[in-house]
Amino acid sequence: MAGRDERPGTTGSRGSRLLGCVALASLVVLGVLAFFLTGPDVRIHPTTGEEFGQFDAVRMLYLHVPMAVLMYASFMLCAAASVGVLVKRTPWWDVMAHSTAEVGTVLCGLVLVTGSIWGRPVWNTWWEWGDVRLMTTLVLFLLFAGYLALRRTTTDPRRQERQAAVVALVAVLDIPLVNRSVAWWENRTLHQRSTLEELKIEDLTLFTLMFSFLTFGLVVWWLTLQRFRVGWLERAAIDHAVGSAIADRRSETSADELDAAIGVTDEQVGEASP
């Protein structure tokens, strides 16, 4: 993980700084594409001739859809890392599970917020209780909010790793429900089926959508990397604190007193010495 130019106690490296700059530049390009170069969704009714469509609200697509897909990816990575925690039991998997869960939860919250903002002009409501995908996404958010609450409890880290892994693996069972809800409960959702599968969008709109996947992919990659490094430093700080506390405690007592306390005699110490 440590790069040559990495300073101790920082989360930056040459690679991650470059990644951050590329992600930032991509966000600027995406902004230009989404707000200036692509047009609003305006269609003409074939019989009445009236204008209809999503108008400018369609631009939310470039934010909402990639975030939703990357949310799935983050939570699936979290699930894979949680399996790693249970099988390998090493801190690397645990820090990875924690990082991806945190980034995934932020994305899930943003998916709900951007969806709500988009829903106001298009569905004429901020929130639709009858929509299955909305409900299952909200439940997913609450499940991972619980996961993060568990991670903030102070307990034995090894025990917490296992607990968090189980919670994450139960929580990701909701993902197939979120993903397939539009197909399984077609009459109980306002969400549309994937327009990409049916190739209803094309040209610059399609390109911008694909570019938004790439951009947010870079952003999420950068965020996860940074969060992983922060998590790794947190672990190192805890280990360091425990190590120095043990050293301090030992320094309070002389070696002879320690030997006497654990019942080792001077002769035994002499025998043990080379």
Next chain:
Amino acid sequence: MSEVRRFLGDARLVAARDLRIEFRSRVVVGQVVPFALLVLVLFGFALDADHRTLRTFASGLFWVAVLLSALLAVHRSAALEQSDGTLDALRMSGLPPAALFIGKATAVFVQLVVLEVVLLGGLLVLYGVQVVDPVLLVVAGLLAGVAVAAAGTLYGALASGLGVRETLLPILLLPVLAPVLIGATRAFDDALGAVAVDGWAWTGLLAVAALIATVVGALAHGVLIED
């Protein structure tokens, strides 16, 4: 075959122990059930004791009362293992963790069934509901009870030993039980004739939830209680 019998025997041992403690301490009967009835009464006050409103929302209010009360029952079940090094003793006993889980979940399930029966009496008397399909009511009630007991026992074991388990358990458990709440409410809507829905389809969802909660709980319990 003998292994299955031994497994079930171990589970029965744990369930009988938990139920014996409950029978002697009467915490669920004396505190959790009255709490559930109190919640029903408070809903009545909050909705201004309008019979028609209460009948319309009876299923949802019933299951919210069950879930809130189940939190207390689960908390109690997990707390049993925390005193006098009981969990250490259980670890040393050689009982399979899955049998321990099934035993504890069974005890919680029995307590939930008692709770549901008393609450149903409350619905009939206080809210004036009528049972249209008793078979659907019983099947949905039992399946939802299994799902709540299994998920509750899993998360109870998970939160036990944490200093903040009283506040953490609801945050972890209630979102997991959201599908059970939805399915059980719709099934009861049909069974009580409140709303025209296909209650048996929702009962299918409850069966899937009960199965998943039981299997995941039995598999994960060992990981959670090991030290």
